[in-house]
Amino acid sequence: ALNKEEFAVTGMTCAACATRIEKGLSKLNGVFSANVNLALETATVTYNEKDITPREMMQKVKDLGYEMTKKE
Numbered sequence: 001a002l003n004k005e006e007f008a009v010t011g012m013t014c015a016a017c018a019t020r021i022e023k024g025l026s027k028l029n030g031v032f033s034a035n036v037n038l039a040l041e042t043a044t045v046t047y048n049e050k051d052i053t054p055r056e057m058m059q060k061v062k063d064l065g066y067e068m069t070k071k072e
């Protein structure tokens with residue numbers, strides 16, 4: 001089933017950072033859409049829980065040089 005999760009993101013300093021994270025997350029198998037808000041420092045990801053976990057998404061963002069953590 002599709003799941004939607006909101007994360008907190010730190011380390012972004014420009015609009016291109018947000019775009020990089022969106023593109024990086026979108027490329028992951030199982031991610032349906034990724035939306036990053038630079039001002040609010042959030043990422044909202046819609047994904048198929050059969051194919052990917054939040055943990056894998058957080059690791060991907062770490063690899064890109066930012067920090068993403070679960071919000072709730």
Ligand code: 9UX
Pocket residue numbers: 012013014015016017018020
């Ligand atoms: Mo521009 Mo944001 O190099 O890191 S993408 S500041």
